């Protein structure tokens with residue numbers, strides 16, 4: 001059965017105005033997501049993962065501008081009225097932000113903050129509720145993210161809790177009420193690996209039980225391999241490869257994807273990989289052709305001159321590289 005397309009991003013460009021000029025960060029980013037799908041967004045630090053998420057939710061910083069289409073259930077997020085946008089954020093989409101401290105208000109108790117998110121969601125959906133219902137939903141969400149003693153946490157201020165606990169509270173806030181799309185920006189980076197694995201298990205479970213779709217931004221190829229259906233590899237604000245997880249790991253075509261995979265440390269103790277030589281692209285003055293070209297050992301004249309387009313290589317597996325078939 002064909003699943004409905006939930007999100008379609010077409011030629012998304014994001015610029016940041018800074019003292020030195022205009023940073024062209026996202027460059028013609030296009031992808032889509034169907035209902036119940038788990039898409040991994042992978043790339044090294046600064047490649048534009050958070051910027052992509054913020055653009056999708058229309059919460060970019062004030063020095064940013066964007067162009068392109070973001071169609072959520074066919075409606076263009078960039079053209080929604082403030083009311084429609086607020087309603088969509090309250091009922092349909094949610095985001096786990098990377099930095100939990102900036103998402104929690106230090107002067108309100110955890111319980112008040114999580115309750116206000118749940119209340120806004122239920123109100124926007126027109127569901128009748130009592131304050132007791134809200135508290136019960138909040139306590140369940142806190143225990144779902146494996147926080148011990150949810151009653152105590154409910155009554156605590158953020159500063160009374162550890163960084164890992166605060167991060168789990170942010171995750172609880174994002175998943176306390178049912179959503180159609182979850183944007184998870186490095187969920188669990190400051191958690192230890194056992195808790196992180198359980199959080200990823202919780203997200204997987206939500207996908208199975210509610211049909212929610214997830215875009216998971218991460219540096220970890222191991223996490224992506226275990227928890228996603230498709231993977232999108234980003235380099236310097238562009239998608240360089242996108243395809244089904246199994247196909248991408250079995251047959252990585254783009255030199256950057258291959259280099260990323262080669263960097264993963266092996267448990268078998270085969271030594272430490274050398275990393276990818278060179279520096280991340282300058283967004284102030286990006287190269288004209290392929291943005292990876294200054295770090296690529298296969299690059300030739302074509303790569304200097306023209307930006308490669310995403311091209312179909314295998315079933316649903318696209319690559320943007322002039323030399324990918326080498």
Ligand SMILES: Nc1ncnc2c1ncn2[C@@H]1O[C@H](COP(=O)(O)OP(=O)(O)OP(=O)(O)O)[C@@H](O)[C@H]1O
Nearest residue numbers: 016018025044045046047048049050051052061063
């Ligand atoms: N408000 C801003 N003003 C100027 N530049 C910005 C702003 N926000 C982000 N950037 C720049 O945009 C680029 C992409 O940043 P972004 O946070 O999207 O990357 P990322 O892939 O999420 O990185 P990480 O994995 O470290 O979170 C970086 O060069 C960053 O410095």
